[in-house]
Every structure is written in C-alpha cells, then in structure tokens.
Amino acid sequence: MKKYFKIFKISLISYLEYRVNFVLSFLFSLVPFSVSVLLWVAIAKHSEFIKVKEVVSYYFVILIVKNITTTNSIIRFSDDIRLGELNKYLLKPYNYCFYNLMADLPERIVFIVMNFIPLILIYTFLHNYINLDLSLIKVFFFIIFLILGYLINFFIDFLIGLYSFYFSKVSSLYTSIKVLRNLSAGNIFPLLMLPAKIFLTLQFLPFMYTSYVPTMLLLEKTSFDLILKNLFISIIWLITLCLFSAMLWKRGMKRYSAYGG
Structure with a gap:
C-alpha cells in the first residue's frame, strides 16, 4: 500500500499547485x-406543489454532491489505451485501475478544501431559503454515500475508457x-418530479445513487430501513461495476497484446 500512498501524495502535491483552478x-x-x-423559484411562485425553500435546498445540496462525486478520468483512460501510454504502466508493479484511483482522488480532496469557505458563504447568503434535515447519523451516511457515489462514477468512467480497446474514440x-x-442522477431537476414509472425505472440504474440519494438524505425524513436499502444497492452497483471492469480489462488486455501493445 505504500507505493499507492506515494502516488496519492505526489498527485496531491501536484493538484495543490493549481488549487486556484x-x-x-x-x-x-x-x-x-x-x-x-x-428558473424553479419562478415556477414555484406560480405553483401550489413546489415550494421555494425546497427548490433552493435541493439545488444547494446537489451542487455540493455533484462536485464531490464527479470524476474526470475518462480522457486519461482512453488516451492511455489509444496512444500506447498504457505500456509504461504495465511495466510498473501497480494495478492500473487502483493507480488511477489514487491519482484522481486528491483532486476531489483539494476541491473540498479549497471550496469549503465559498460554500459557507453561499449557505450564509441563502440560509433563510435552505431547510435541511440533519442529524449525526444522517451526516455519517451522507459521507458514506458520497464515497460510494464517487467510486461508482469512477468505475463508470473506467468502463467507458476500457472500450478504447475496441474503438478508436469513446467520446460519443x-x-x-x-x-x-x-x-438520471437528479443533477438537472429533482427526480420526484418525474412520473412514478420513470422514477421506478431509474432506481434500477446506478446514477441516482451518486447524487440524488445522498441529496435527499439531507432534505427529507428518511427511515433507517430506506437508508440501509439504498446503501445496499449502492454497494451492489459498486461491486458489479468492479467485476465488469475486471472482466473488460482482462479481455481488452488480450486484444491489446495481440496488436503489439
């Protein structure tokens, strides 16, 4: 683990140099x-079903969640495979996926540290319009969901990047x-506004567990059973994505080696 911690440390120092960014x-x-x-405040003023506080609270929390769970590794994965840069990683005693995870994670940590004060200022400015349902247990699970959401997004990006073994570009x-x-993650609008059947369908996809679920945890009175259910589904999705990544990596490496990579 020391070698991965070293990667984490080097990456952290590198990101700190560009902290203003x-x-x-x-x-x-x-x-x-x-x-x-x-937009939604304007709609809420003419609607009996949408409240201004609910709208502002939702988008404030989703702003935090989305920025923390976002990953930006897809281009790096794709370019490493397409341009033959993968070779230099294969010669090292590292797991390529875990190497990139340790290199990417400091980016989110620096983001959190650098934007803590701006977030406090936004909350101070909007606090009359923000209504959160907080407790220690909720904050604890919120952090767990953020970690799982980040990892789910990371492995989704990793899976897409691995398709570069088969296609020249994966941008589309x-x-x-x-x-x-x-x-599907609720980054554009609250998913509860969707028809019940569509909302139910989205529960079978991993995306809502990266943003919407942790966001609603801080906004609604959520039963402990529902928290555990969502936690279980998030973990199942993470394991599934890990397994698919391992399978696609193994097959992709055979193809990569066959073409002289």
Whole structure:
C-alpha cells in the first residue's frame, strides 16, 4: 500500500499547485446552479406543489454532491489505451485501475478544501431559503454515500475508457452516458418530479445513487430501513461495476497484446 500512498501524495502535491483552478471551476459551476434555482423559484411562485425553500435546498445540496462525486478520468483512460501510454504502466508493479484511483482522488480532496469557505458563504447568503434535515447519523451516511457515489462514477468512467480497446474514440459514448447520468442522477431537476414509472425505472440504474440519494438524505425524513436499502444497492452497483471492469480489462488486455501493445 505504500507505493499507492506515494502516488496519492505526489498527485496531491501536484493538484495543490493549481488549487486556484478548483475555486474557479466551482465558481463556474455556480452559473448553472443560479440558472436552475432562478428558473424553479419562478415556477414555484406560480405553483401550489413546489415550494421555494425546497427548490433552493435541493439545488444547494446537489451542487455540493455533484462536485464531490464527479470524476474526470475518462480522457486519461482512453488516451492511455489509444496512444500506447498504457505500456509504461504495465511495466510498473501497480494495478492500473487502483493507480488511477489514487491519482484522481486528491483532486476531489483539494476541491473540498479549497471550496469549503465559498460554500459557507453561499449557505450564509441563502440560509433563510435552505431547510435541511440533519442529524449525526444522517451526516455519517451522507459521507458514506458520497464515497460510494464517487467510486461508482469512477468505475463508470473506467468502463467507458476500457472500450478504447475496441474503438478508436469513446467520446460519443461518453457524451451520451454523461447526458443520461446527469438526468438520471437528479443533477438537472429533482427526480420526484418525474412520473412514478420513470422514477421506478431509474432506481434500477446506478446514477441516482451518486447524487440524488445522498441529496435527499439531507432534505427529507428518511427511515433507517430506506437508508440501509439504498446503501445496499449502492454497494451492489459498486461491486458489479468492479467485476465488469475486471472482466473488460482482462479481455481488452488480450486484444491489446495481440496488436503489439
């Protein structure tokens, strides 16, 4: 594990050199946040079913969750395979997937640290419109769901990247899944606004467990049984994605070796 900790440490130092970029990135993410809030607040004023506090609270929490669980490894995975950069990793005593996880994780940690104060300022400014249902047990499971959500997103990206063993570019596939992920994760609008059948269908996909589930945990009174159920489903999805990744990696490596990689 020491070698992976070293990778983590080197990556952390590297990201810290560009820490201002994380603040700028977060500030840019406030643009869609502001647009969404203003749009739904305008709708709420003319609706009996949508409340302003619920809208602002939802988008405030989803802003935090989405930025923490987001991963940006897909291009690196794809380029390593397409451009033959994978060779240098295969010569090292590392697991390629775990190596990249340790290299990517510091990015989220630096993001959290650098944007803690901006988030506090946003909360201070909007606190009259934010209504959270907090408890120690909820905060604990919220953190667990954030970790699982990040890992699920990471392995989804890893799986898409592995398709570069078979296709020259995976940008179209990634764009399609990114759109589906944003819609199904509740990043665009609350999923409860969807028809019951569509909402039920989305429960069978992994995306809502990366953003929507942890977000609603802080907004609604959630039974302990439901928390455990969602936790179980999240873990099952993570294990499933890990297994699919291992299988596709094994098959992809055979193809990579056959072509002289």
